Amino acid sequence: MRGPLFYAKILLFGEYGIIKDSKGLAIPFNSYKGALKTAQNLTGEAKKSNENLKSFYNYLTNLDSSLVSFNLESFQEDISSGMYFDSSIPQGYGVGSSGALVASIYDKYANDKITVLENLTRDKLVKLKEIFSVMESFFHGKSSGLDPLNSYLSIPILINSKENIEATGIPSQKEGKGAVFLLDSEQVGETEPMVSIFMNKMKNEGFRKMLSEEFVTYTDACIEDFLKGNVTSLFGNVKKLSKVVLANFKPMIPNAFHKVWEKGIQTNDYYLKLCGSGGGGYILGFTEDFEKAKQSLKNYKLEIVYRF
Missing domain, CATH: 3.30.70.890 (GHMP kinase, C-terminal domain)
Structure with missing residues (x-):
């Protein structure tokens, strides 16, 4: 089994400020990525990741199901079968390693998930960010939900305020000196x-x-x-x-x-x-x-x- 790829992200502007409702701009960074995989004999990083997923599973069982619910039975079975998150995203580097993991779990196990293919209204984006905020808080204590949102959608995201976020386009890159x-x-x-x-x-x-x-x-x-x-x-x-x-x-x-x-x-x-x-x-x-x-x-x- 190999899940879809989820990429790293870079918050170009807005760190800390978005906690206090300033603007933010995040872009996907495709040099680093991760995907859910399964292996029979887990060692090293894969074993550590599998243990981490067990703790994350326990955390998700206690989440408010009115916001989001998961197919926890299937998640637990896959963890027991040796599932882990295989990632090249460096941890503790500010490029969204936990965000990519959260996005991959939501994508695979969320019931009634909001998909990338549907018309992403502002309400849907805010709801997704809220779901991801609660999920990623397991890793950081407090999360804006922006990293997983960026990883899940893989498009640039403009945060105007907590309740006002939108997908955006950025100017195409030029072969300049800057x-x-x-x-x-x-x-x-x-x-x-x-x-x-x-x-x-x-x-x-x-x-x-x-x-x-x-x-x-x-x-x-x-x-x-x-x-x-x-x-x-x-x-x-x-x-x-x-x-x-x-x-x-x-x-x-x-x-x-x-x-x-x-x-x-x-x-x-x-x-x-x-x-x-x-x-x-x-x-x-x-x-x-x-x-x-x-x-x-x-x-x-x-x-x-x-x-x-």
């Missing part, structure tokens, strides 16, 4: 502690003010620029966003990258921002000249996501 890229911190990040730090910071009035007046403003402007293809304006706003993140989200940036982050702002070779909750994993980079950024970051592993 790029969005991933910078590998070579450290694993954990979502739950990072979200806890953020929630504690939200108790501070100054932090809340910065979030609504600066972080959300620049995030929303970046999304608008990106979708309209206003590249010059986009880089101006990404630079402002990068500065705000460095000044206010230091715990989410691995210590070894504080100076690297600062260097990008000072030289304009590249600008960095969080990819997911931060704390490790990938850092997202934006540059108007990828060759220059590559030279500037020659000691690090970079991977292109999108070309301008």
Whole structure:
């Protein structure tokens, strides 16, 4: 048995802000993917994944069935037969490893599921996001549901607010010099502690003010620029966003990258921002000249996501 493929995702803009109802823009990232598989003799990662699915099964048995219900009998049988999630998506890297798993379980076992083929009205998208939020909370303690939604639909998604999300198109890539890229911190990040730090910071009035007046403003402007293809304006706003993140989200940036982050702002070779909750994993980079950024970051592993 092999299930359909579910891809990684990249939240280009909106990390943390979407918890507080700012805009967000997520795109599928097809370099990494996962699928449900079954094997007779499980070892290593496959065995670990199978154990994880058992815990997830127990969690799903206690979910509010008025929101979503599953064919739990079939799910339990498949786990007993050696089912696991075979994935190339790195865990703790901010590219949606648990999201792809959640999407695959919903796809295979949800009763009356909303399918990708039907007319995806705003109400259906909001309902799917709500279902995925509850499902993915098993992994992170609190989830927006956006990662599984993106993985399940495999199309760019624009979040205008919690109750207003839509499928969107993004400008087609050009063979230009500019790029969005991933910078590998070579450290694993954990979502739950990072979200806890953020929630504690939200108790501070100054932090809340910065979030609504600066972080959300620049995030929303970046999304608008990106979708309209206003590249010059986009880089101006990404630079402002990068500065705000460095000044206010230091715990989410691995210590070894504080100076690297600062260097990008000072030289304009590249600008960095969080990819997911931060704390490790990938850092997202934006540059108007990828060759220059590559030279500037020659000691690090970079991977292109999108070309301008």
